[in-house]
Amino acid sequence: MSERLLQPADAAKALARHLEHSWAERIYAELVGEAERPFAVSLRPGISGSASVERVGIPAWHEWRTAWRNAGLTDLEGVRLEESRINVAGRTTVEPRRLHIDSLAAGIRALAHFAASPLEEDVDRARKIGARLRDTGAILTPGTLRTVCRLSDADVDVAVDVAAWLREHEDLSGWTSRQLPVPGMHTKWLSGHRQLIAALVDRDPAVETRPRLSVIHFTYVDPDYLATxxxxxxxxxxxxxxxxxYLPRNVLIVENRDCRLWFPGLADTVVVEGGGMAAAVLLGGIDWITGARIVYWGDIDSDGFAILDNLRSEMSPRGVSVESILMDEATRVRYVHLGVDRDRKGKLLQPSTARLANLTPEEADCYAAIATSGPAATRRIEQERIDLADARRALCRLLAGQPGSDSRPRSPRLHSGTG
Incomplete structure (x- = not known):
């Protein structure tokens, strides 16, 4: 144990650290009527006699004794100095050993007495939030209390209202999660706070509600079919x-609607509008997509490469490969003059530290160039800025270099009108 003498200010810092870590457990105990665990700060760890006092210094020892003698803790409820005998230079005296704190309230009083900084957490607000959760019948734990207290006041109100509403509604099968008629709740609020609500009510509304069916939008570009x-x-x-x-041999996944809507004609091909990071989930269960040759074309930026990486990660276990076009270093160099360094709100685009294991060497070089923590010629080249004729040529070169299966019919089948 290291030899130290903690001045009142040092003890206050140690107390504050403990309370910052344990406030939720202590407020929970208050709210459910349990006894709080007392807490103690050692004021002279490793100091047990003359030798150790001499090592820290006799002047420091006397300064420490004087500081605690003048600390004035006698009248602080729930705050107590534990003392013990110690022999220094042949003289035995009774000196402070530990500072004992009985409760959160006592700890806050001690911090105020020492003129220390108050807790970062608004304890009074946390108590009120905890009481509201308890009174509404939500499952109150130190963890749920801590999580709810991190929310804005407006979101706290919604969390409490949702917990109360769910107690009164056992059957959610007639709604999607966005349709739940909870007063004051935004339609997308629940999806962003799913884990919290599940913890508060021991139910997962996302499982109990009817599913929000996935919809993908796509464009036919086969010239023979379009001629009909x-x-x-x-x-x-x-x-x-x-x-x-018609059943496509080739499926081109793009992220931008304009690129899908206006992609030039190409035999045996359908252009699908992806769903960002959700693309694998949206598209992976559709047989005519997974049975075709899949090519991805996205923005040249960290998000675009992350989507491609995720798509491959999800599709590969199903035996489905995903190729790409216009997401290599040569494309970046050719179109760098159309690149941007800021997002739509004017905020500078930041480097990316994500490690993407499913990129080809050419894609990885391009990703490194735009995601580097060093200087970058551009951070983003949006796919809609690239000439669609160039995209078509790139796709044709890819398809010609590695022909797809001939098992699908060349002649398009007319749409039956179903679905």
């Missing part, structure tokens, strides 16, 4: 009855 006058744009809803105008 059939519809160019279509949608696919999970679980519905569908029949495509």
């Amino acid at each position: 006058g059939g519809r160019r744009h279509d949608a696919w809803t999970t679980g519905d009855s569908h029949e495509l105008a």
